[in-house]
Amino acid sequence: MNTLKVQLQIFRYKQGQSPHYDSFVVDVPDTAHVIDAIDAAWAIHDPTLTFRRACHHSSCGSCAIRINGVEKLPCITRITDVWDGHRPLRLDPLRNFPIVSDLVVDVTSFFQRMSAADMAMTCEAEAFLPFSVDTFAVADLDPKPVDLPENFSRFSRFEQCIECGICMSACPTMAADEKFLGPAGLAAIHQARKKTDDPVKVAYLLGLADGEHGVWRCHSAFECTEACPQAVDPAGKIMALRRELIVSRFTKMLGKRNV
Amino acid sequence: MENPFAQETKPTSAWLWQVFTGVGLVVLLGLHFVANHFVAKGGLRDFSEVVAYLRNPVILCLEVLFLFCVTTHALLGVRAIFLDFGLSEPAERRLNQILKLAGVLTIGYGLGVTWIVIR
Amino acid sequence: MSKLDYRKLSRASRWLDVRNRKLGMWAYALNRITGIGLVIYLYMHLFVLSLLLRGPTAWDSFVALARSPYFLALDVILLAGILIHGLNGLRIALTGFGIGVGAQRALFTTLMVISAIALWVAALKIFRV
Numbered sequence: 001m002n003t004l005k006v007q008l009q010i011f012r013y014k015q016g017q018s019p020h021y022d023s024f025v026v027d028v029p030d031t032a033h034v035i036d037a038i039d040a041a042w043a044i045h046d047p048t049l050t051f052r053r054a055c056h057h058s059s060c061g062s063c064a065i066r067i068n069g070v071e072k073l074p075c076i077t078r079i080t081d082v083w084d085g086h087r088p089l090r091l092d093p094l095r096n097f098p099i100v101s102d103l104v105v106d107v108t109s110f111f112q113r114m115s116a117a118d119m120a121m122t123c124e125a126e127a128f129l130p131f132s133v134d135t136f137a138v139a140d141l142d143p144k145p146v147d148l149p150e151n152f153s154r155f156s157r158f159e160q161c162i163e164c165g166i167c168m169s170a171c172p173t174m175a176a177d178e179k180f181l182g183p184a185g186l187a188a189i190h191q192a193r194k195k196t197d198d199p200v201k202v203a204y205l206l207g208l209a210d211g212e213h214g215v216w217r218c219h220s221a222f223e224c225t226e227a228c229p230q231a232v233d234p235a236g237k238i239m240a241l242r243r244e245l246i247v248s249r250f251t252k253m254l255g256k257r258n259v
Numbered sequence: 260m261e262n263p264f265a266q267e268t269k270p271t272s273a274w275l276w277q278v279f280t281g282v283g284l285v286v287l288l289g290l291h292f293v294a295n296h297f298v299a300k301g302g303l304r305d306f307s308e309v310v311a312y313l314r315n316p317v318i319l320c321l322e323v324l325f326l327f328c329v330t331t332h333a334l335l336g337v338r339a340i341f342l343d344f345g346l347s348e349p350a351e352r353r354l355n356q357i358l359k360l361a362g363v364l365t366i367g368y369g370l371g372v373t374w375i376v377i378r
Numbered sequence: 379m380s381k382l383d384y385r386k387l388s389r390a391s392r393w394l395d396v397r398n399r400k401l402g403m404w405a406y407a408l409n410r411i412t413g414i415g416l417v418i419y420l421y422m423h424l425f426v427l428s429l430l431l432r433g434p435t436a437w438d439s440f441v442a443l444a445r446s447p448y449f450l451a452l453d454v455i456l457l458a459g460i461l462i463h464g465l466n467g468l469r470i471a472l473t474g475f476g477i478g479v480g481a482q483r484a485l486f487t488t489l490m491v492i493s494a495i496a497l498w499v500a501a502l503k504i505f506r507v
Contacts, residue, residue, distance in 0.1 A: 068398065069397060069398040070398045095392075096389075109264075112262050112263065112264050112265075113264045115262055115264075115265070116262050116264035116265040172392050172393040172403065172406065173343070175389045175390075175392035175393075176343030176344070176345060176389055176390050176392065176393075177342065177345055178345055179263075179264075181264060185264065204267070207267040207270075208264075208265070208267060210270040210271075211267060211268030211269065211270065211271065212268045212269070213268060216271050216273065216274040219339070219393075219406050220405075220406065220470045220473055220482075221393075221399075221402050221403045221405075221406040222402030222403070222482055222483075223399060223400060223402060223403050225402075226400040226402065235402075235479060236476075236479045236480070239473055239474060239475070239476040239479050240476050242474055242475065242476060243475055243476035245270075246275070246475065249275075274474070278470075278471045278474060281464075281467045281471060282468070282471055284464070285467070285468060288460065288464070292457075292460070296453075296504075297503065301445065302445070303441045303444055303445060304441075305434070305437070305438050305441055306430070306433070306434035306437040306438055307434065309430060309437070329420060330420075333416070333417045333420050336413045336417065337417060340410065340413075340414070343390045343393070344390045345389065365421075365424065368424065369424065369427075372427055372428065372430060372431060375430075375431055376430050376431070
């Protein structure tokens with residue numbers, strides 16, 4: 001195992017200061033991932049460097065950033081795959097979210113979008129724990145407790161999506177339209193719609209998708225699907241929702257003619 | 260605090276109109292281009308040839324349909340670009356009004372010129 | 379807490395920055411650029427048509443100008459814009475209806491190759507006329 005002397009150029013922003021880049025040089029093994037280099041920069045050089053990290057295996061979605069301008073999960077991105085050994089590795093926060101500090105962005109609006117799709121955020125193991133689901137309702141997102149109907153599947157975690165926000169950063173419409181539900185939000189609507197036959201809920205979900213800031217704002221750049229580290233294929237789900245909405249409109253039109 | 264993304268907005272047909280006029284244009288623009296630049300002698304019609312061309316009722320219908328499709332498609336495209344500026348609701352309504360007016364004026368102008376030329 | 383946010387203009391023009399982006403993003407940017415070009419052309423064309431109202435002399439002298447090689451070259455550029463925008467538009471229509479989403483990159487490449495061939499054939503015909 002060899003050691004790499006990696007040059008990093010990390011975006012820095014603290015309240016009241018101008019944004020700028022700081023350079024760091026860290027020694028890491030050549031098998032290391034980008035998150036390890038960020039850890040080293042924080043531990044050895046600058047403990048004020050702010051970033052998110054948790055699982056180190058693309059399960060939590062916390063660490064998503066841009067590496068040389070491209071959205072990636074640094075926990076599963078090997079340094080040798082993205083660093084040419086000469087130019088510094090540039091690290092920036094995700095786009096289309098307000099920057100809180102350095103590499104950390106405010107993801108409130110992201111989780112509001114997911115919550116709008118009525119995706120219950122609990123998983124089976126959590127549902128059997130001896131405290132109520134209120135514990136998982138974040139106070140400023142939605143004050144109402146999550147209300148699971150009796151026959152609702154307890155394992156309701158969004159199977160593929162790890163809610164990392166990478167698709168939202170890659171999407172050009174997310175850059176332009178703050179009210180756009182975004183690839184993750186629309187994929188969540190598609191997922192929630194697949195899981196239910198309740199006509200009221202279906203009408204609500206399709207109503208969200210059919211609005212001015214729903215599926216029709218997508219410009220088919222397909223960056224979300226390209227960037228997604230978990231093969232969610234948000235673009236495919238947006239197009240599937242479009243197909244359902246178009247078929248439903250034509251059915252209603254023909255239905256009205258037949259009356 | 261209400262979830263701002265859990266508000267239903269009214270359905271929009273703009274994208275569907277964009278697609279249908281777009282597909283229509285592939286056919287109509289194709290015909291227009293071929294008729295005016297590849298069928299016409301020398302690749303362009305002189306004044307008398309233009310008048311004769313537009314006096315053909317089938318051609319006239321196709322050209323009017325073409326005018327409607329191209330104006331609608333173009334202005335919906337312009338609208339999509341302006342929507343990306345993150346406009347407020349009143350600004351969006353104003354944009355829609357201006358573009359609708361531009362559409363009516365464009366089609367009206369096209370029909371007017373055609374009428375004057377062929378009568 | 380003071381958060382850093384982007385200016386509206388830079389966000390509205392984000393689609394122009396295709397660095398490090400994939401083929402779908404290139405297609406989107408190309409479609410928008412050709413679209414803007416075609417809107418400008420449309421209104422120029424409609425304006426030129428007003429020469430018809432001034433009678434045969436005005437129109438026929440414009441036609442003589444439009445036969446010059448410089449104009450014909452502009453016509454080839456126009457046709458390039460039409461082919462790129464039109465064929466890519468068909469791809470957007472298809473994928474937008476949920477058809478061929480998985481093949482969107484291959485579809486783009488194929489349609490652009492077809493555009494290039496059609497443009498070449500048309501350019502030959504235009505300059506031989």
